[in-house]
Amino acid sequence: MLRPEFPIKTRRLVLRPFLESDLDAFADIQGREDVARHLYTGPRTRDEAEVLLRERIAQTAIDKPGDSLQLAVTLADSGALIGDVVLIWRSAEHSSGEIGYVFHPDHHGHGYAGEAAIQVLRLGFEGLGLHRVYARLDADNRPSGRLLERLGMRFEGRFRESEFVKGRWVDAAVYAMLRDEWLDLTAD
Numbered sequence: 001m002l003r004p005e006f007p008i009k010t011r012r013l014v015l016r017p018f019l020e021s022d023l024d025a026f027a028d029i030q031g032r033e034d035v036a037r038h039l040y041t042g043p044r045t046r047d048e049a050e051v052l053l054r055e056r057i058a059q060t061a062i063d064k065p066g067d068s069l070q071l072a073v074t075l076a077d078s079g080a081l082i083g084d085v086v087l088i089w090r091s092a093e094h095s096s097g098e099i100g101y102v103f104h105p106d107h108h109g110h111g112y113a114g115e116a117a118i119q120v121l122r123l124g125f126e127g128l129g130l131h132r133v134y135a136r137l138d139a140d141n142r143p144s145g146r147l148l149e150r151l152g153m154r155f156e157g158r159f160r161e162s163e164f165v166k167g168r169w170v171d172a173a174v175y176a177m178l179r180d181e182w183l184d185l186t187a188d
Helices: 020-030 046-057 112-127 142-150 179-185
Strands: 013-016 068-075 081-091 096-103 132-138 154-165 168-178
Touching: 013 112, 020 046, 020 081, 046 068, 068 112, 081 112, 096 112, 112 132, 112 142, 112 179, 132 142, 142 154, 142 168, 168 179
Parallel strands: 096 132
Antiparallel strands: 013 068, 068 081, 081 096, 132 168, 154 168
């Protein structure tokens, strides 16, 4: 089980549960074509974003495999919502989890996604005690792949036309890190 203490603060960010008051910023992010380009869904309407936000508001702990911890990522100095991160407990038997993140394009290139994602890796390995954490993404999303590599995750493979997304076959890429690799990375 994982029930983090909130908020989780980094040098420049605050990771916290979603709030109803996040709707405007969340809907703006979720409604963008440039955000949805590498996601499984197209841009969401405000109503669709509101439904998704309500689901995420309730996802603040992990009790069993299949549960997700969905966290809003805000700037520490202004409180502005700039994205979100997720940790999903995929398997108890295999002690594995999955991470993901979505950020507003205006905040790309500043290191925010990496700063937030490292905290999600920490929660997976140190909080939930996972053996393996992976990320799956559209293989064409090279900026996201480079970010995962900077975090210390290893490229494990490209799966050609493995998913049918938005009416077309796409390649998926998988990156992963093992607990021992995490411990080596954080031993300093």
